[in-house]
Amino acid sequence: MFQSLIDDFQLCFVKADRWRYLLKGLGVTLEVAIAAILLGLIIGFVVAIVRSSHDKYGKFGFLNAIAKVYLTIIRGTPMVVQLLICYFIILKSLDKVFVAILAFGINSGAYQAEIMRAGIMSIDPGQMEAGRALGLSYWRTMLKVILPQAIRNVLPALGNEFIVLMKDTSIVGYIALIDLAKGGDIIRSQTYSVYTPYLTVAAIYLVLVMTMTWLLGILERHLRNTGANPVHNDS
Secondary structure, three states: OHHHHHHHHHHHHHHHHOHHHHHHHHHHHHHHHHHHHHHHHHHHHHHHHHHHHHHHHOOOHHHHHHHHHHHHHHHHOOHHHHHHHHHHHHOOOOOHHHHHHHHHHHHHHHHHHHHHHHHHHOOOHHHHHHHHHOOOOHHHHHHHHHHHHHHHHHHHHHHHHHHHHHHHHHHHHHHOOOOHHHHHHHHHHHHOOOHHHHHHHHHHHHHHHHHHHHHHHHHHHHHHHHOOOOOOOOO
16 A cells, blocks of 8 residues: 555646646745735725725715725635636636736735724724824824834734635636646646545645744734834934
């Protein structure tokens, strides 16, 4: 049995350098996931500020209406359908990696926006009043006083969203992009071996998720231990 596992491993990864499919796919997975997370953070911050500002202070009525439409559409349709629409209809002539980053970033931004909006809404309104009393503008108060506290409150939820996004990138094979999951599927199609390539891909995803969880845990403990006043002297 042990010899058969060695033979299967050599067949799947050593012969014809098939391990390159997983290495290349891992690079694509990380590129799409990291870029989409950053894009989602930017979109989430903007939408969360618009939505929470409208709910708390009645600001940005028109932008809030646009944000609600965006959230309804993105959260009401499957990620794979959004990816296919982006690639085959909206952005069909662009690079596949760019399309995947954009699709996943826009999708994740909707969920991050609601997470961050909940964090902003949890902050006492007196924080905004105190910042304005110190002479800070609305946006400066939001960025330097409200958001740092809100992020500390919702970091675990944001971490879960990042992990979900990392795993969801496995569907980019639908647009013929060779990511980690697709690389394992190619090896399976060439060798007719099912267990070794798929279990290896699952193990790699597990390591990625555990690494991200560990890094987020370090960040969460750091923010919890510092707990410093987010208002800087240079403001």
